[in-house]
Amino acid sequence: MEETVHQPHAHTHDHTHTHSHGSDHDWEALGDQLEREAELHIPAVTEAAHWLRDLLGLDGGGQTRVSRVLDVGSGPGVAACLLAAAFPDAEVVAVDQAPGLLERVRTRAAGLHLADRVATLRTDLPxxxxxxxxxxxxxxxxxIHHLGDQQAALAALAASLRPGGLLAVAERGLPPRFLPRDIGIGRPGLQARLDAANxxxxxxxxxxxxxxxxxxEDWPAMLARAGxxxxxxxxxxxxLPAPLGRPAREYLYAQLSRLRDRLGDRLDREDRETLDLLVDGDARTGIRSRPDAFYLTAITVHTARAPRPA
Known part of the structure; x- marks a missing residue:
């Protein structure tokens, strides 16, 4: 399907994320990392999509028909393609600000034989x-957390729902865990301090x-205020328990490298030195080699329905 273009761009993206935050992201430059992250979460998002089917009554013989799905902040399109698989009768529209990320959506959809049902929309938000x-x-x-007025953003999304339609917002979950409290280098508790700085x-x-x-950020209450x-x-x-496979290790290597750069001035010298060792590709202490590295995180999805006419 052809891309519909609206200028300028917004800072929206895919993922059930673990990236460090800031207002100066170049989302296209982060494309590989966003895609790696989203691929780690494929089983969780697949399970979430099937829960949404249940809520819409599709797996219980209900009468709800889903013909159009929006993935707002789609990034490279991993979730959009999973939604297309879960809702085989629907057109799925991946919405994002970055042309490079939307190109990844189209490439992924074509590789999964979903190009006829996954479209892209480049637009600015809000x-x-x-x-x-x-x-x-x-x-x-x-x-949503990349938009200044989160409540107004929810109200705008609610206005796009058809009667009886469903809004699903994945926000905040639990931050990832990937190392023991004591990793044998630096002070124990590094991950907690990274969380606090982040x-x-x-x-x-x-x-x-x-x-x-x-x-x-009481998301159910915010959804209710949106009508x-x-x-x-x-x-x-x-x-993903230890020992981790290569894709997860490469993701964590890139993530820790990014954290070292973005959080460096918020960490003490010892923690910065520990991060240096973790991203040393040749060191036995590095995240690419450690036998104790794992990956554990959680995605929380909040849902709400649009009222039907009386």
Whole structure:
């Protein structure tokens, strides 16, 4: 399907993410890493998609028909293609700001023989919400927090739902764990300190967004304020035990390299030196070689339905 283009771009993306935050991301440059991350979560997102089918009544003989699905903040399209597989009668539209990421969507869809049902829409958010068109299901994975007014973003997505349609927002879950508390180098508890520094950076990112608005991130309550009827929240686990396979190790190597660069001034000297050792590709202590490296994280999905006419 042809891409529909709307300018300018927004900072929206795929993934049930573990990346460090900031307002200056070059999402296209992060394409490989975003795709690696999303591929690690394929089983969890597949399970989430089938839960959405249950909520829509598709697996219980219900009368709901899903003909159009939006993936808002699609990134490289891993989730969009999983949604296309879960909803075989629907057109899935991957919505993102970055042309390079949308090209990845098209490449992935073609490789999975889904090119006839997965379209792309390049648009700016929040100004481009009115370009989305209506849908029976809207999925947004870790994109809303990149918009200054999260409540207004939910209201805009709710306005695109058809009567009885479902909005599914994956936000905040649990941060990943990939190392023991004591890894034999540096002070124990490195991962907890990385989490704390990353949260501070996230807060800075949120404060710098245009129209940044503070809100209590009670997602079911926010969905209700958007005029929807909350229909359940579930968390989906990604559990890759040690010893990790190569794809997960390469993802963690790139992720720790990025964290070292972005969090360096928020960490003490000892923790910076520990990160240097973890991303030393030739060291036995490096993440590419450690036998104790694992990958454990959780995706939390909040859902709500659009009311049907009385």
């Amino acid at each position: 100004s481009g919400f009115d370009s989305l068109g209506s849908a029976d299901l809207i999925w947004s994975g870790n994109a 949260e501070e950076l996230f807060g800075t990112m949120r404060a710098q967004l245009p129209g940044s608005t503070e809100t209590v 929807l009827m909350p229909s359940g929240t579930r968390t989906f686990l990604t559990d």
